[in-house]
Each structure stands twice: as structure tokens, then as C-alpha cells.
Amino acid sequence: MxxxxxxxxxxxxxxxxxxxxxxxxxxxxxxxxxxxxxxxxxxxxxxxxxxxxxxxxxxxxxxxxxxxxxxxxxxxxxxxxxxxxxxxxxxxxxxxxxxxxxxxxxxxxxxxxxxxxxxxxxxxxxxxxxxxxxxRLAPAGAGAxxxxxxxxxxxxxxxxxxxxxxxxxxxxxxxxxxxxxxxxxxxxxxxxxxxxxxxxxxxxxxxxxxxxxxxxxxxxxxxxxxxxxxxxxxxxxxxxxxxxxxxxxxxxxxYAPAEQDQVDHLHGVGPFDAATGVAAAGPAGRRSAGDVLNETLCELAAADERVVVVAAAMTSASGLDPFTRRFPGRILDVGIAEQHAVTLAAGLAMAGMRPVVAIHATFLGRAFDQLLFDVGLHELPVVFVADRAGITGGDGPSHHGLLDVALLRHVPGAAVATPSDAAEMAALLRAAVERPGPTLVRYHRNLPEGRPGAGPRVLPAPHWAWDGTAGDVLLVAAGEMTAVSAAAAERLAGAGLRVSRAGARWLHPVDDRLTEVAAAHRLVVTVEDHCRAGGLGTAVLEALSDAGVHVPVVRCGVPVGYLPHGDVASLRASTGLDPEAVTARVLAALDGGRA
Structure with missing residues (x-):
């Protein structure tokens, strides 16, 4: 047969x-x-x-x-x-x-x-x-x-x-x-x-x-x-x-390639050659965020003996196997025990260490109580590095990282960063380890390469990247959505609009310049790969309201709900996170008299 x-x-x-x-x-x-x-x-x-x-x-x-x-x-x-x-x-x-x-x-x-x-x-x-x-409690019927x-x-x-x-x-x-x-x-x-x-x-x-x-x-x-x-x-x-x-x-x-793979026996894989088990080449111009994390943490650990990594069974998935080999005594894998991992990190920080908790964004919610009261209440300098943030694709509703920003914004003294490329990620990680309180750096699995050495080595909170400070529309975008924002800005400029852009490297707290710059525009539009409730758009709305700046705000993000599985590009398009949809929402808001 x-x-x-x-x-x-x-x-x-x-x-x-x-x-x-x-x-x-x-x-x-x-x-x-x-x-x-x-x-x-x-x-x-x-x-x-x-x-x-x-x-x-x-x-x-x-x-x-x-x-x-x-x-x-x-x-x-x-x-x-x-x-x-x-x-x-x-x-x-x-x-x-x-x-x-x-x-x-x-x-x-x-x-x-x-x-x-x-x-x-x-x-x-x-x-x-x-x-x-x-x-056991159900009544037993005849013949049950x-x-x-x-x-x-x-x-x-x-x-x-x-x-x-x-x-x-x-x-x-x-x-x-x-x-x-x-x-x-x-x-x-x-x-x-x-x-x-x-x-x-x-x-x-x-x-x-x-x-x-x-x-x-x-x-x-x-x-x-x-x-x-x-x-x-x-x-x-x-x-x-x-x-x-x-x-x-x-x-x-x-399957021989899986049997012979000593890292994780091909646990979770992208597309590959079925005959050989060799992974398909990734998209050009992008870099593994795990590689950036590993290199930066190795650099930080070599310079500061207080840096220690805590992981909940995700060392290889987070890209930290090289760190494990180089600093075997300074990485603690506690198994699938996120709550323990976070409070363990709190104890480390209390004793003067600089713990970094490596976790998938979707799993961060499993330890929110510990983050809020064991880390936050004690104002401890624990860094959380959350990969698979935003829309993640094929794993579906439970694995999209769409609530982590909202969770951290409820922790007093916390800060949340997200890089737009690999070079920016390294600079944000360096800043996170220096912060005095809990800090989250969230990112996608792969990032645009960026230009190493082109920007500052450290990007402290809460400063944003600004391109223009007055005009018709202010586009505020975070992470990879900065590219979507840039493409939408080109389309809007072609329609005769004056467009400014802000790259929200730190989603929380927002940049102090936001209220002044927003007041010089007819409309503010936020673009984020996160749930609209509690994310960057909400933070911008709150900041403008608190400052008495009454500029309309359009929030582009993922609606509240359970997003299905599928490829990232189509899921982003279905939630309005592509240049065409962002452009259409801006024009509709302006034409509708909202701005």
C-alpha cells in the first residue's frame, strides 16, 4: 500500500x-x-x-x-x-x-x-x-x-x-x-x-x-x-x-529530523521542507527578536553581575539558549509556573539583583496578581520581556498578545515599551534594566533589522520619536505599526493633508510633549497591534482629557473579542491595521465633521 x-x-x-x-x-x-x-x-x-x-x-x-x-x-x-x-x-x-x-x-x-x-x-x-x-451529581437515569x-x-x-x-x-x-x-x-x-x-x-x-x-x-x-x-x-x-x-x-x-533535533524536537515550527526538516528562509530584512534579546542580555550580564534571567519553560522559545550556555548560573527555568516565576523575580529584586522575566505576552496574564502586588506594590525593578506580542497568527485566540499593555498600565509605577525594529529593541532593553520600577518590553517574534548604531544606545522612558509637530493629522503608532503609519501618512499627504507622526517607543507613560503637539492638529489617530481597550489609544485619550486638550482621537487597534487563527497579514487587515484601512478611517473622520 x-x-x-x-x-x-x-x-x-x-x-x-x-x-x-x-x-x-x-x-x-x-x-x-x-x-x-x-x-x-x-x-x-x-x-x-x-x-x-x-x-x-x-x-x-x-x-x-x-x-x-x-x-x-x-x-x-x-x-x-x-x-x-x-x-x-x-x-x-x-x-x-x-x-x-x-x-x-x-x-x-x-x-x-x-x-x-x-x-x-x-x-x-x-x-x-x-x-x-x-x-457524580447528575441524577442517574435508567441504564445510565x-x-x-x-x-x-x-x-x-x-x-x-x-x-x-x-x-x-x-x-x-x-x-x-x-x-x-x-x-x-x-x-x-x-x-x-x-x-x-x-x-x-x-x-x-x-x-x-x-x-x-x-x-x-x-x-x-x-x-x-x-x-x-x-x-x-x-x-x-x-x-x-x-x-x-x-x-x-x-x-x-x-520523523528523523524531529527525533534528531536536540533543542526541542521541532516542538513549534514555521514552514519547512518535509523531506529534510530544514526551515524555510524567513523574510528578507527581518531579524529574530530572540537573537536580539539574547545578545543584549549577554552584553548586560557581562557588564553587571546583578542581571539574572527567569523563565517559565520558555528559554529556547525565547531565544535564550546561548545565554544559558554562557551564564548557566544566572538563568532560572522554573517550569510552566508563571506565578512562581514573577514572585521569584520579586525576591531577587528585593535582594539587589536585576531580574529579567522572559515570558510570552499571552502568558503574562497568568501572573497578573503577582505582577501587581508582589512586584508593583514593592516598586521593584523587574523587567518583563514579552515576545509574541500583538497578533501572532496561527495559534489563535489564546495566543494573540493583545492585553499585556492594558494589564501593565494598571500597575502603579510601571512602564511599557515596544520597539519598531531590532536596533530599537536593544536600546529599549538597556533602558528597561536601568529603570527603578517594573518595566515591560513587548515585541513580535521577528522584527525589521533597523540600522544598528544609527540611534541612541539607550532609549529611556517616556520619549517618543517625532516627525513634525503641527498639521492636520497626528499619527501616533507603536512597534511595527509605525511602518503602517508611515505608509498611511504617504497616502494622506497625497490627498493634500499635512501629517505629523509620532513613534510611541514607550506606550506607557506617554511622552510629555503629546498634549502640546496634539493641540496643534485637527485630528489624532493612534495605531497599535493591541486591544483598543486599555492600550495606547486609551492612554492618549486619557492624557489629552486630563490636560483639557479637546482634539478628536481615532483609535485603530484590535476590537475587544477573541481574534481567530490565521495568517498575521490577513488578521491585521480584518481589524483595520493596514495602511488602506487607517487612511480610510482618517478621511472618514475628517469628512464626517469630527475634525
Missing amino acids: TAADLELDLGGLTVAELRAAGPQRLGELARATRDLVVRSVAARGGHLGPNLGVVELTFALHRVFDSPEDVLLWDTGHQSYIHKIVTGRAERFASLRTRGGLSGYPCRTESDHDWVENSHAGTSLSYAAGLATAF RRRRVVAVIGDGALTAGMAMEALNDIVDRGLDVVVVLNDNARSYAPTTGAVARLLAELRGGRERSADVLGCRYLGPVDGHDVAATERVLGAARDTTGPVIVHVVTRKGEG
């Missing part, structure tokens, strides 16, 4: 067919599924390594449990690609992460088999506790069967504090939850901490049934052996109360 034949068969694959398959057919389906995943992710990017590692485990789960009557939860949801394929979505799988196509995470609108849209780690056990409690709740959680996600809180509750109340511990000894990078050491000891032992944490433990079992995994899962299904099933898998299994 050829690969094409196998792909054709997958197009109509059902759970019923999977359950009826014998060992030979299961092997064929596993190979075909891996082939489909590799080719689809190669075309559009996505989470490759985690999904290659759960093919046989997913097969076994669907053969033992009756989804969706039995609940299958995936933590983190980026390992659900195989689940999508075997639950009737193989024919649409090539549309993965495209606008209008399949989500890269479980999605309730796609299938009844997807119970939750969990794409932030450590949540599955809490969902499971709630569902299992509801099933006992529904099982199964949470597949990686060893990396298990380091999250929320997961431990939920596990404590599940065991204490004896809930009917099967915790499938998908142990591949990694999150992005190798899992760290005491839990990782415990799992390593268990992983090296023989399969057994034992009491762990007050519930039944089964394993470890080879997660790439369907028959063995089915046997253990079947025993868990037939057990009353909580059960931990320890399944050992290998990230990137079955």
Missing part, C-alpha cells in the same frame, strides 16, 4: 474503524497519520514534535474510551492533532491554522469530541475535576453508564501550580478521573524540577500498580505500544476513583 493510498484512507477515518483495526492496520494508520501531520505542518507551521509523539497513545485512548460520551481532555491542547484526525477531520487537516480552517488546538465548534479549547498549560485537571463532579473523564497532561504541564492544586482536589474527593501522564521528559526543553526527577526515577523502573499520592498509579508503559497502552488504560477505565496512568513517549517519534 502506498503513502497516497494511506492518505486516502485517512480522509474517511472514523473512530469506529480505528477500534476495529488489527495490529497491522494500526501500524499502517500510524505511519499515514505521521505523514499527514508532517506534510501539513511543513506547509503552514505548527506544533510538530508533540503530535508525532502521541500517535499510538491517541489511538489507544480512542479504542478504550467512548469519546465524546467519555471526556478526553488534552493538556496542552497543541498535542491534539492526532485526535482531530481520528475524529473525522482528516480531510480538512491541510487547512490547519489557516483562517477559516482547523484550529491548532481543541475547538468546541469543530467537533463534539473537543470539550475545551485549552491552549494554556496546566488547566486540564481543573476542567476534569469540574466535569467529574458534575457527572458511568462516564469517565480522561485528562492527558504532559510532564511539563504538570509543573504548573494549577495542575497540582487540581490533582490535590481530585484525589481528596475521590473523583472518577483518569490522569494520563504523557511523559516525554520535556516541555519545550527538558523538564526541570523535583517532579521531573521523580518521573525520571519512575520512568526507569518496571511497570507496576501502586498507591501514589493516595490514588492508584499504573505504569510506566511504552506509549508507542498500542496494545500495552490499551491494556493499562483499560485497567484504569475499570477502576473507581482517580487513577494516574504513566505513559512514556518520545517527542518527534517517527
Whole structure:
């Protein structure tokens, strides 16, 4: 049977067919599924390594449990690609992460088999506790069967504090939850901490049934052996109360480039050559923000021994592996534990260190209480470097970084910066480390190169870059939106308007010159890759109102809501963040008598 034949068969694959398959057919389906995943992710990017590692485990789960009557939860949801394929979505799988196509995470609108849209780690056990409690409390009808709740959680996600809180509750109340511990000894990078050491000891032992944490433990079992995994899962299904099933898998299994990648086994990738695993070339004139972060932090750490980096399982994803090799004692990876990471940084700052917390913008909200009261209340000099800020593309609603500015603007004494290019990012990082209070530097994954050495080495808050101080329209833009603003300014100038521009390197606090310059214009327009509520536009409105400057303000940004997945360019266009849309809004505001 050829690969094409196998792909054709997958197009109509059902759970019923999977359950009826014998060992030979299961092997064929596993190979075909891996082939489909590799080719689809190669075309559009996505989470490759985690999904290659759960093919046989997913097969076994669907053969033992009756989804969706039995609940299958995936933590983190980026390992659900195989689940999508075997639950009737193989024919649409090539549309993965495209606008209008399949989500890269479980999605309730796609299938009844997807119970939750969990794409932030450590949540599955809490969902499971709630569902299992509801099933226990529901009146038992005649002939009703006992529904099982199964949470597949990686060893990396298990380091999250929320997961431990939920596990404590599940065991204490004896809930009917099967915790499938998908142990591949990694999150992005190798899992760290005491839990990782415990799992390593268990992983090296023989399969057994034992009491762990007050519930039944089964394993470890080879997660790439369907028959063995089915046997253990079947025993868990037939057990009353909580059960931990320890399944050992290998990230990137079955695809040599992923198996051989020692950084993260091709965990999350952009487009690549499926035959070789080599990443496609990035756009010309742009630079990895992770490289800029690493180089600048190495420079700062070499000059100041107080500089120390804290990360929540994101060292490689943030571009900090070279820093780790150069300063191994000054980077602390605490696992997927954002709350702990932030308060740990607060303690470091209290003792005179200069901590830098590397975090994805979307995950910053998970530690807002700690940021507000553990860092902010104590006026501590903690720097937060938040990558994947703004509209991020294929990962969808939970991974767009659209609320971080609004969060930080509520922290007294905090400042927020965003660079328009790589050279500016380095200068803002240097300034952030020198600030006396909490500071956020937010940025996209890749940035325009800029001109190294062309501007100041340090760009302290809150000064902006100004181009003109009087005219018809003042365009205030932040980050990469400065390029959108520049293009819109050209169009407006062609329409006979006098246009000034401000580059808001610091979104908060705003530049002291804003009120004076805004008063010399008929209209102020803000352009930001952030939610309109609470972002740069709101800051400008508040500053003008407080100063009694009554110039109309048009805010171009992302509306409040959950932005879907898709490519960045089309999502920006759909939210009015392209030169054409900005130009149209300015002309409409002027023609409508607002200015």
C-alpha cells in the first residue's frame, strides 16, 4: 500500500474503524497519520514534535474510551492533532491554522469530541475535576453508564501550580478521573524540577500498580505500544476513583529530523521542507527578536553581575539558549509556573539583583496578581520581556498578545515599551534594566533589522520619536505599526493633508510633549497591534482629557473579542491595521465633521 493510498484512507477515518483495526492496520494508520501531520505542518507551521509523539497513545485512548460520551481532555491542547484526525477531520487537516480552517488546538465548534479549547498549560485537571463532579451529581437515569473523564497532561504541564492544586482536589474527593501522564521528559526543553526527577526515577523502573499520592498509579508503559497502552488504560477505565496512568513517549517519534533535533524536537515550527526538516528562509530584512534579546542580555550580564534571567519553560522559545550556555548560573527555568516565576523575580529584586522575566505576552496574564502586588506594590525593578506580542497568527485566540499593555498600565509605577525594529529593541532593553520600577518590553517574534548604531544606545522612558509637530493629522503608532503609519501618512499627504507622526517607543507613560503637539492638529489617530481597550489609544485619550486638550482621537487597534487563527497579514487587515484601512478611517473622520 502506498503513502497516497494511506492518505486516502485517512480522509474517511472514523473512530469506529480505528477500534476495529488489527495490529497491522494500526501500524499502517500510524505511519499515514505521521505523514499527514508532517506534510501539513511543513506547509503552514505548527506544533510538530508533540503530535508525532502521541500517535499510538491517541489511538489507544480512542479504542478504550467512548469519546465524546467519555471526556478526553488534552493538556496542552497543541498535542491534539492526532485526535482531530481520528475524529473525522482528516480531510480538512491541510487547512490547519489557516483562517477559516482547523484550529491548532481543541475547538468546541469543530467537533463534539473537543470539550475545551485549552491552549494554556496546566488547566486540564481543573476542567476534569469540574466535569467529574458534575457527572457524580447528575441524577442517574435508567441504564445510565458511568462516564469517565480522561485528562492527558504532559510532564511539563504538570509543573504548573494549577495542575497540582487540581490533582490535590481530585484525589481528596475521590473523583472518577483518569490522569494520563504523557511523559516525554520535556516541555519545550527538558523538564526541570523535583517532579521531573521523580518521573525520571519512575520512568526507569518496571511497570507496576501502586498507591501514589493516595490514588492508584499504573505504569510506566511504552506509549508507542498500542496494545500495552490499551491494556493499562483499560485497567484504569475499570477502576473507581482517580487513577494516574504513566505513559512514556518520545517527542518527534517517527520523523528523523524531529527525533534528531536536540533543542526541542521541532516542538513549534514555521514552514519547512518535509523531506529534510530544514526551515524555510524567513523574510528578507527581518531579524529574530530572540537573537536580539539574547545578545543584549549577554552584553548586560557581562557588564553587571546583578542581571539574572527567569523563565517559565520558555528559554529556547525565547531565544535564550546561548545565554544559558554562557551564564548557566544566572538563568532560572522554573517550569510552566508563571506565578512562581514573577514572585521569584520579586525576591531577587528585593535582594539587589536585576531580574529579567522572559515570558510570552499571552502568558503574562497568568501572573497578573503577582505582577501587581508582589512586584508593583514593592516598586521593584523587574523587567518583563514579552515576545509574541500583538497578533501572532496561527495559534489563535489564546495566543494573540493583545492585553499585556492594558494589564501593565494598571500597575502603579510601571512602564511599557515596544520597539519598531531590532536596533530599537536593544536600546529599549538597556533602558528597561536601568529603570527603578517594573518595566515591560513587548515585541513580535521577528522584527525589521533597523540600522544598528544609527540611534541612541539607550532609549529611556517616556520619549517618543517625532516627525513634525503641527498639521492636520497626528499619527501616533507603536512597534511595527509605525511602518503602517508611515505608509498611511504617504497616502494622506497625497490627498493634500499635512501629517505629523509620532513613534510611541514607550506606550506607557506617554511622552510629555503629546498634549502640546496634539493641540496643534485637527485630528489624532493612534495605531497599535493591541486591544483598543486599555492600550495606547486609551492612554492618549486619557492624557489629552486630563490636560483639557479637546482634539478628536481615532483609535485603530484590535476590537475587544477573541481574534481567530490565521495568517498575521490577513488578521491585521480584518481589524483595520493596514495602511488602506487607517487612511480610510482618517478621511472618514475628517469628512464626517469630527475634525
